[in-house]
Amino acid sequence: xxxxxxxxxxxxxxxxxxxxxxxxxxxxxxxxxxxxxxxxxxxxxxxxxxxxxxxxxxxxxxxxxxxxxxxxxxxxxxxxxxxxxxxxxxxxxxxxxxxxxxxxxxxxxxxxxxxxxxxxxxxxxxxxxxxxxxxxxxxxxxxxxxxxxxxxxxxxxxxxxxxxxxxxxxxxxxxxxxxxxxxxxxxxxxxxxxxxxxxxxxxxxxxxxxxxxxxxxxxxxxxxxxxxxxxxxxxxxxxxxxxxxxxxxxxxxxxxxxxxxxxxxxxxxxxxxxxxxxxxxxxxxxxxxxxxxxxxxxxxxxxxxxxxxxxxxxxxxxxxxxxxxxxxxxxxxxxxxxxxxxxxxxxxxxxxxxxxxxxxxxxxxxxxxxxxxxxxxxxxxxxxxxxxxxxxxxxxxxxxxxxxxxxxxxxxxxxxxxxxxxxxxxxxxxxxxxxxxxxxxxxxxxxxxxxxx
Numbered sequence: 337x338x339x340x341x342x343x344x345x346x347x348x349x350x351x352x353x354x355x356x357x358x359x360x361x362x363x364x365x366x367x368x369x370x371x372x373x374x375x376x377x378x379x380x381x382x383x384x385x386x387x388x389x390x391x392x393x394x395x396x397x398x399x400x401x402x403x404x405x406x407x408x409x410x411x412x413x414x415x416x417x418x419x420x421x422x423x424x425x426x427x428x429x430x431x432x433x434x435x436x437x438x439x440x441x442x443x444x445x446x447x448x449x450x451x452x453x454x455x456x457x458x459x460x461x462x463x464x465x466x467x468x469x470x471x472x473x474x475x476x477x478x479x480x481x482x483x484x485x486x487x488x489x490x491x492x493x494x495x496x497x498x499x500x501x502x503x504x505x506x507x508x509x510x511x512x513x514x515x516x517x518x519x520x521x522x523x524x525x526x527x528x529x530x531x532x533x534x535x536x537x538x539x540x541x542x543x544x545x546x547x548x549x550x551x552x553x554x555x556x557x558x559x560x561x562x563x564x565x566x567x568x569x570x571x572x573x574x575x576x577x578x579x580x581x582x583x584x585x586x587x588x589x590x591x592x593x594x595x596x597x598x599x600x601x602x603x604x605x606x607x608x609x610x611x612x613x614x615x616x617x618x619x620x621x622x623x624x625x626x627x628x629x630x631x632x633x634x635x636x637x638x639x640x641x642x643x644x645x646x647x648x649x650x651x652x653x654x655x656x657x658x659x660x661x662x663x664x665x666x667x668x669x670x671x672x673x674x675x676x677x678x679x680x681x682x683x684x685x686x687x688x689x690x691x692x693x694x695x696x697x698x699x700x701x702x703x704x705x706x707x708x709x710x711x712x713x714x715x716x717x718x719x720x721x722x723x724x725x726x727x728x729x730x731x732x733x734x735x736x737x738x739x740x741x742x743x744x745x746x747x748x749x750x751x752x753x754x755x756x757x758x759x760x761x762x763x764x765x766x767x768x769x770x771x772x773x774x775x776x777x778x779x780x781x782x783x784x785x786x787x788x789x
Contacts, residue, residue, distance in 0.1 A: 346364065346367060365607075386772065387467045389493075389515055389735065389772065391467050391495060391496060392492045392515055392519070393776030394776070395494070396519075397780070397783055398499045398506065399492060402506035402508055404507055404525065404527040405507045405542070406527030407527070408507060408542070408656050409545050409547075411547070411656050412649065412652050414549050415440070415652060416439070416440040416441065416548065416550050416645050416649075417442075417543040418433070418554055419445075419536070419539045419551060419552065420442060420444040421447075421448060421536045421555040422445055422447035422448040422570050423558070424560070424562060424564040424565065425567075426555035427451075428625045429554050429638050432639050433455075433457050434456065436457075438648050439642065439647060441649045442461070443462075443463065443542060443543055444459035444462045445538075446464040446475065447566060448555060450474060450477040450569055450570060451570060459486055460485070461486065461488075462488055463490070463538050463539045464488065464491070466495075467493045469497060471494075471495065471498070472497035472498045472501065474570075475497070479501060482503075483503060485653075486504045487504060487506070488507070489508075489542055490507075491508070491511050491531065492508050492516055492519075493511055507527075508526045508527075509527060509528070509538075510525060510527060514732050514733070514734050515735070532612075533605055536556060540553075540612065544612075549619060550634075551621070552623045552636075552641055553630070554624055555624060556622065557624060557627035557628065558602040558605055558627055558630070560598065565599075584600070586598050586599065588603060588628040589628065589629045590626065590629060591622065591626055591627050596628055598628055610632055613631075619634060620633050620634070622634070623635075623641050625637075672781060673777075675777060676774050678726065678729050679729055680774045681726065682767075683766075683770035685723050685726065686766040686770060687763075689716070689719035690760060692715055692719045693719075693756055693763060696715075696716055723762075723763060730766065737765045739765065740762045741762075743761050743762070
């Protein structure tokens with residue numbers, strides 16, 4: 337967080353760069369990728385923390401029914417997997433994928449689901465981790481189609497619409513957030529797994545955790561092909577030709593030689609793949625037609641690769657489809673009810689602090705130096721102290737309150753009134769987060785009461 341929030345300046349030692357320019361070029365790219373990845377993660381959290389939080393609570397009933405991704409770990413040892421991303425080259429691979437059957441495990445990212453289904457290909461597993469309602473559109477194509485043999489592997493925080501649209505079995509991933517750690521400690525594990533920077537990373541981590549070997553990548557362009565970022569039939573296309581003069585366009589080494597146009601975001605995805613592939617015992621084969629070069633991968637044409645497979649994943653699939661651990665939430669209702677009451681108390685105390693700070697800020701600046709001003713400041717401090725007494729609930733809400741936490745931690749200077757403004761932001765954030773928590777628990781408890789009746 338410090339690296340991203342504070343101003344980041346990368347300084348080069350010119351004499352060293354002259355001695356070994358290629359070494360330091362690679363070092364610079366590596367550092368830039370680390371910073372870009374950290375910035376992406378922080379931006380994602382800042383933009384989606386409340387959505388992560390609310391979706392998880394709304395999904396709890398489905399989580400209880402669905403079981404966890406740990407049910408899949410180690411269940412496909414030595415069996416081949418084909419990870420299907422939604423890059424534009426997927427258009428060229430559809431024909432070969434139609435012939436796979438059960439010779440290999442087909443693991444598709446959510447974005448690729450629509451073009452696969454439209455071509456009669458039902459993947460064995462589809463992966464979804466994005467919490468937005470926009471990403472839920474990728475599952476609208478499921479309606480009216482039978483996908484009961486396809487397993488959805490998803491984060492606990494996906495849009496509830498995904499679970500509404502999808503009609504097959506579901507396995508949940510424990511997210512690495514405060515809320516999921518809290519739920520895990522009370523409800524048991526669903527299975528922890530890195531999700532990376534993109535859903536394609538998640539699919540790769542899943543194949544590795546299941547013991548698949550080899551793992552083939554298809555549609556993993558990480559670059560523009562024919563001016564597009566995604567395959568035909570997906571919800572995302574770049575549209576039009578790439579303007580190579582655009583300062584946002586970068587050039588990466590291509591799979592087939594030469595350079596290919598890409599984006600800094602894709603370069604970060606590429607760096608993550610290369611790092612993880614280097615740490616993977618299984619063979620990783622890039623069967624993407626074209627696209628950016630992913631170091632550490634073998635290269636093979638998809639048709640030739642399929643000809644080399646003589647395996648059958650059906651028996652392993654039958655085992656995991658019929659095996660899952662579910663959770664009985666009835667015994668935790670009382671504890672959640674207590675948490676809801678504590679959240680309501682926090683919201684009340686935070687509201688009082690918020691009102692006192694607003695009154696203090698409304699005073700004329702000169703009044704802050706008299707006795708009444710000091711008394712008002714002490715009153716504010718007492719109110720904030722009462723808010724901070726709710727440490728357990730505040731810890732649970734840390735991710736939702738990230739903007740206010742960053743303002744308090746990194747906001748310095750500006751005098752007393754600036755400090756009061758930061759305190760006001762914290763109190764308001766605590767109130768809003770506590771109200772959200774209480775509201776989410778109330779919805780869940782109401783649902784459980786209906787189920788038990």
